[in-house]
Amino acid sequence: MSKTKSFQGVNVFMSRNLVPPEVFDTLHDAVKNNGAQIQLCCDPSRNGPNDYHIISCSKHEKFQDLKSKGCKMLGPRCVLLCAKERRALPKQGFTCCFAMDGVKILASGFDADEKVKIEELVTEMGGALHTKPSSDLNFVIVKNVLALKYKWALNVLKKPIVTYEWLKQCSDEHRVVPQESYKVLPFSGLKICVTGISADKRKEMEKLILQNGGKYSAELTKNCTHLICDISF
Numbered sequence: 001m002s003k004t005k006s007f008q009g010v011n012v013f014m015s016r017n018l019v020p021p022e023v024f025d026t027l028h029d030a031v032k033n034n035g036a037q038i039q040l041c042c043d044p045s046r047n048g049p050n051d052y053h054i055i056s057c058s059k060h061e062k063f064q065d066l067k068s069k070g071c072k073m074l075g076p077r078c079v080l081l082c083a084k085e086r087r088a089l090p091k092q093g094f095t096c097c098f099a100m101d102g103v104k105i106l107a108s109g110f111d112a113d114e115k116v117k118i119e120e121l122v123t124e125m126g127g128a129l130h131t132k133p134s135s136d137l138n139f140v141i142v143k144n145v146l147a148l149k150y151k152w153a154l155n156v157l158k159k160p161i162v163t164y165e166w167l168k169q170c171s172d173e174h175r176v177v178p179q180e181s182y183k184v185l186p187f188s189g190l191k192i193c194v195t196g197i198s199a200d201k202r203k204e205m206e207k208l209i210l211q212n213g214g215k216y217s218a219e220l221t222k223n224c225t226h227l228i229c230d231i232s233f
Contacts, residue, residue, distance in 0.1 A: 005035030006086045012079075013053045015042035020056050023076045027054060030083035044069045052089055054079060057096060058124065067093065075124075077174055092123060097174045100127030106140045109147025109189075110164075118164065121171045133157070139179075141167055144189020144213075146225070163188075185213025193220045196230040 012031045016024060031038055031054075039046075042053065042062065047070040055063060055073050066073055074089060075096030082089055105127055107118045118141065119129045130137060133152055140153040140161045153161050166182030192209050194202050194216075205228065206216040217224050 005033075006082065006088055007031060007034035007036035010036045010050045010052055010089060011039060011046065011048075012036045013039045013041060013043055013046060013051070015040065018042055018053070018055045018060060018062055020076065023080075027076055027079055030080055034083050034086075042066075044071060047071045049091075055094075058094060058120075063094075078126075090126075094120075094124055095126060096124045096171075098126040099170060099175050100125035103127040103138045103176070104130055104134075104136060105167075106130050106133060106137050106149060106153070107142070108140065108149035108153075109143030114143075114164070118167060121167050125171065125174070142184055145184060145186060146189045150184070187212040187214030190214040190225045191217050191223055192226045192228060193217045193224045194228045195220065197228070 014024070014028060014031070019027060028038065036052075044066050046053075051072065053066055053071050053073045054076065055066065057063075057075060063073070072089075072091065073094040075094075077097035078090065078095045081087070081098055100122060103122075103126075105118075105122050107115055107129060110118065115129075122129045133149060133156075135157070137157060137159060139159060140149060140157065141164060142150050142153070142161055143164070144150075150161065153159065160179045161184045162179050162182045163184055166177065166179060169177050169182070187209055190209075190213075192214050194205050197205070209216045220227060
């Protein structure tokens with residue numbers, strides 16, 4: 001009795017205009033050998049539950065058109081890994097790779113539109129964006145130290161707290177990149193004013209504020225988050 005192939009029953013649309021030429025033949029063989037029906041074209045009208053479209057990346061000019069029509073899209077890395085590991089193809093909107101397979105992320109301090117983009121990037125790489133704190137999170141992405149979950153992540157979770165730039169770099173490189181360069185600095189998001197302190201000390205404090213991700217303000221304005229002053233007098 002023959003074993004069911006992992007792509008059995010699905011229709012995969014491959015167009016040379018959407019797939020990088022250097023991987024086209026490899027992809028074609030991987031899809032065919034795993035039992036899928038291959039259509040060598042791009043047909044946005046095909047958006048059924050068993051229809052998939054291979055596309056190089058989310059920046060491709062055809063991506064938004066396919067997305068708006070409800071098509072499921074896959075990146076070359078995703079397809080090749082599924083073929084290698086005999087996995088079923090993922091059923092979400094777009095999966096570019098599995099760089100964050102099993103990774104759980106919480107985002108805090110971002111507006112609604114920013115959170116939508118963060119969720120897209122996380123899920124495109126096979127990860128999961130959580131909305132509530134939990135002890136099994138792997139990373140916390142915050143806009144700055146004023147984010148609601150920042151102190152919890154720092155003092156309770158004690159897992160890496162990183163910037164949105166880290167997530168974008170992971171997406172660009174299709175891997176979980178080292179966090180060191182993307183850690184949230186302790187004054188990130190703060191605007192600090194100093195008063196009643198000598199000019200030399202003020203210069204030193206300005207340097208420390210900037211080195212730790214904050215902004216220095218020579219004038220006390222309504223946009224300042226903190227005021228440092230000498231209260232001895």
